[in-house]
Amino acid sequence: MTAPDPRMRWWGWGVDGHDAPLSPGALALLAERIGPLPAGRREPVGLEDVRLPDPALPAAARERLVAAVGAEHVRDDRLARVSHAAGRGYHDLVRLRAGLPASAPDAVVYPGDAEEVAAVLRACAEDDVAVVPFGGGTSVVGGVEPLPGRFPAVVALDLARLDRLLASDPVSLTATVQAGMTGPALEAALGERGLTLGHFPQSFEHATVGGWVATRSAGQASTGYGRIDDLVLALRVVTPSGEIATRAVPASAAGPRLRELLVGSEGTLGVIVEVTLRVRPKPAVRRYEAFSLPRLQAGADAFRALVQSGRAPDVARLSDPLETQVSLELSGGDGLAIRALRGYLRARGHGEGCLVIAGWEDASEAAVRRRRTAAARLLREHCALALGTPVGRAWEHGRFHAPYLRDELLAHGVMVETLETATTWDRLLELHDAVAAALDGALRGRGTPPIVMSHVSHVYRAGASLYFTFVARQEEGAELEQWHAAKATASEAILAAGGTLTHHHAVGRDHAPWLPDEVGELGIELLRAAKATLDPAGVMNPGKLIDPAPLPGAGS
Numbered sequence: 001m002t003a004p005d006p007r008m009r010w011w012g013w014g015v016d017g018h019d020a021p022l023s024p025g026a027l028a029l030l031a032e033r034i035g036p037l038p039a040g041r042r043e044p045v046g047l048e049d050v051r052l053p054d055p056a057l058p059a060a061a062r063e064r065l066v067a068a069v070g071a072e073h074v075r076d077d078r079l080a081r082v083s084h085a086a087g088r089g090y091h092d093l094v095r096l097r098a099g100l101p102a103s104a105p106d107a108v109v110y111p112g113d114a115e116e117v118a119a120v121l122r123a124c125a126e127d128d129v130a131v132v133p134f135g136g137g138t139s140v141v142g143g144v145e146p147l148p149g150r151f152p153a154v155v156a157l158d159l160a161r162l163d164r165l166l167a168s169d170p171v172s173l174t175a176t177v178q179a180g181m182t183g184p185a186l187e188a189a190l191g192e193r194g195l196t197l198g199h200f201p202q203s204f205e206h207a208t209v210g211g212w213v214a215t216r217s218a219g220q221a222s223t224g225y226g227r228i229d230d231l232v233l234a235l236r237v238v239t240p241s242g243e244i245a246t247r248a249v250p251a252s253a254a255g256p257r258l259r260e261l262l263v264g265s266e267g268t269l270g271v272i273v274e275v276t277l278r279v280r281p282k283p284a285v286r287r288y289e290a291f292s293l294p295r296l297q298a299g300a301d302a303f304r305a306l307v308q309s310g311r312a313p314d315v316a317r318l319s320d321p322l323e324t325q326v327s328l329e330l331s332g333g334d335g336l337a338i339r340a341l342r343g344y345l346r347a348r349g350h351g352e353g354c355l356v357i358a359g360w361e362d363a364s365e366a367a368v369r370r371r372r373t374a375a376a377r378l379l380r381e382h383c384a385l386a387l388g389t390p391v392g393r394a395w396e397h398g399r400f401h402a403p404y405l406r407d408e409l410l411a412h413g414v415m416v417e418t419l420e421t422a423t424t425w426d427r428l429l430e431l432h433d434a435v436a437a438a439l440d441g442a443l444r445g446r447g448t449p450p451i452v453m454s455h456v457s458h459v460y461r462a463g464a465s466l467y468f469t470f471v472a473r474q475e476e477g478a479e480l481e482q483w484h485a486a487k488a489t490a491s492e493a494i495l496a497a498g499g500t501l502t503h504h505h506a507v508g509r510d511h512a513p514w515l516p517d518e519v520g521e522l523g524i525e526l527l528r529a530a531k532a533t534l535d536p537a538g539v540m541n542p543g544k545l546i547d548p549a550p551l552p553g554a555g556s
């Protein structure tokens, strides 16, 4: 087998031929809110026009990589380098579409097993080559940006060949998988055995198990199934200093949990090669349904009551009024039906309403009905209106659609970016308002008034996460500066209002400057000490997590 071709088109989301055109009506509605959009489309440049530095990998280092994985698994052609030059955050896409990636790996290596990963890391540590572990490349925080740090060359270590389910145990409900398996491959393999992991991030189609674990990902049904941190029973990590494999036991008091140090290490300590996951029987019945709550505070109170009384659905999502309004407007649904729905909400005192998507996944109709009835009763006590299953099913149908829409918005000169945070229930609304105001102020101040909308995406007994989407006209020629102004202002507002820098996107490059504010200088020192032990040469993923590098658009 030769090295695989990249899984995604190099300039955007998904594969060629899968597009999500925006209707003229949707574009007009958008322009009404954020101002006139440029005439015509802004298409990405051709692959041959992407500016790439000449490969800087020394011949001797290349030879050692070839010896480690085989010549057919070391690529330095244009497509491979460009496809590993960035993740899939807004600033990545801006630069890729313009053909101006900030950097590119000098080569891409595709090891076939843990021993080959170890050989690659040994070669890189000895030859002074930086290594960026690369799963699906869907990072939205600059996590896979090939920054060489102090090294003359950098390679991407793509895990695409580590793509097998190794074992499953229906008794203990565990499955051991290789780290490069994508979401669909994992669910297909588990599904054949009547199992599921239940981890469905919006990037599910392309992200990998190793990437989820390295970034502490959360999925759309994580309220029910748990985030990936909860689903990892054990893992095997190859580091430049050797291998660590944690024990697959359900609980242990054997000192601090090493697993916790490795989960979320973002490729800075080593390469996750295998993960043992806690899986569940595949649900026989899924029911997604919509409700409206009158205000965000009422919604938060209802969601808190649900989770604290053990009645939370598996998918629990609560949009603020603006997100509710915009998603209905842009849904492409029947205009009459949408107008009727909005009229109904206003007549019942809900204003624009706060849309709730609630989803239950279980073994039988009866089990779903029992849980749904208990939750719906509690929602009604908080003045919820049931909107039925069609809106819920529409959400389910479109749950992986937004990234395709983002490519289309970029083609129309529209900035669209997301960020997420979490805090305790008592501060949730304050955090919501602070971040919304910060983003609005930063972008309005630059003459590009935005739409800033958000939803509660996961709930916990102690609090909840908030997921913001902001949309504005792009400042042509200053897209990165515009992004940076919004990002920096929002990050500061989050920390000031008691939120976490990130609930599930991870730190990567984009949040690294603020990590000391979150974990303290001593916390950073502790993480550095772990890195010095596992990666003494410092070749693993420079410029990320504890090693801040300047952000795109900073300093102008």
Ligand SMILES: Cc1cc2nc3c(=O)[nH]c(=O)nc-3n(C[C@H](O)[C@H](O)[C@H](O)COP(=O)(O)OP(=O)(O)OC[C@H]3O[C@@H](n4cnc5c(N)ncnc54)[C@H](O)[C@@H]3O)c2cc1C
Residues within 6 Å of the ligand: 087, 088, 089, 132, 133, 134, 135, 136, 137, 138, 139, 140, 143, 144, 159, 179, 180, 200, 201, 202, 203, 206, 207, 208, 209, 210, 211, 212, 213, 214, 215, 216, 217, 218, 219, 220, 265, 266, 267, 268, 270, 271, 272, 273, 402, 403, 504, 505, 506, 508, 541, 544
């Ligand atoms: C449109 C879109 C929607 C998204 N939705 C969600 C969402 O709902 N929930 C969510 O949590 N995230 C989401 N993300 C963010 C992203 O998909 C996640 O961070 C995901 O977990 C990354 O997986 P990946 O395989 O693509 O990792 P990559 O992007 O390849 O890598 C991410 C980081 O992990 C490291 N890494 C990857 N694989 C390994 C490995 N095997 N060993 C060590 N380090 C490794 C990389 O070096 C990098 O630092 C979204 C991203 C996009 C673009």
